Amino acid sequence: MKNWDELYAECMDCRRCSLADTRHNVVFGEGARDAEAMFIGEGPGEQEDLTGRPFVGRAGQLLDDMLEMIDLRREKVFIGNMVKCRPPGNRDPLNIEQEACIGYLRNQVALIRPKIIVCLGRIAAIRLMKDDFKITREHGQWMEKAGVWMMAMFHPSALLRDPSKRPESFVDLKTLQAKIREICTHTYND
Template identity: 55%
Template sequence: MAQKSWETLEGACYNCKKCRLWELRTHVVIGKGNPKADIMFIGEGPGQQEDLQGQPFVGPAGQLLDKMLVSVGLSLEDVYITNIVKCRPPGNRDPYDDEKDACLNYLRYQLKLIEPKIIVCLGRIAATTIIDPSFRITRQRGIWLPKMGYDFIATYHPSALLRDEEKKRPAWEDMKAIRKRWDELRDC
């Protein structure tokens, strides 16, 4: 991927056969939103609806994420949303390490194209892959971590909020903190 362009990234992703996930995919799911956003949300991988539609976060968890964004005055014009792996793991299982490793260069390429200031890891898989392998989502979510020129924060994955109502309040606090940090960065 020598030339820095979306076309190069998309071509590489659509033709990728670096791991077993390509064999079962309906669509490669690269991302959606503003390709020059200051805020980038990263989940773990596409689910069934995402695989069918070719867009990240369009199922029930995605609908909740959309509501969370709106609740703090954000939209797809303000953010970019993607996943670590670009193809659906069977049965919505967690992506295996070799599958994540196969896709990490695509994610790095997205970071270079978008140049976000804030990176939000949605859930344990994203946080342990991107921030630190020992990251504990229940203990460390909502804490800002400057790293490699980005402001990182992790919060619960929207699918976890659908399973456990008690996590909604902390996730709401995290979203407000993300909005506040974005406002501070824009005021500089």
């Protein structure tokens, strides 16, 4: 396992898959290095690729609003993606791209040691929770895996496309808030 600086440097120079050929920036992820909650999406979008920061476009603004609804601040959690480079046209990351990048995410999880991982969207849930995960049926449900509590929510971009899912997402957020209050010690402290 690499330390934070080694992992960051390796990730910034990564050429393990063809996404390196089309990226503007590697999107390493950001937030507290001791975060008790991690939010993991599938991959960066256009604004993320241009800025090198996760969830900064329209979906990111919605994610910030969602966090605010449950009194969370971006600085208190860690926000990242399974793949660190933007898939062309915002397509789903291919299995070969996920495989090339998953070690970086595993190393981040090992360093941060979160109590909770929230998968943002179906792709992250399938990869991190279980391979037959059904987001429409299983969002908001908790699963414990290797001592970490995990749940999936609709990806913020899905909520932008289909606002009718927002009430369900609000319920998921309240479920998340309750779990954070139950098992986390410093997520809400200033």
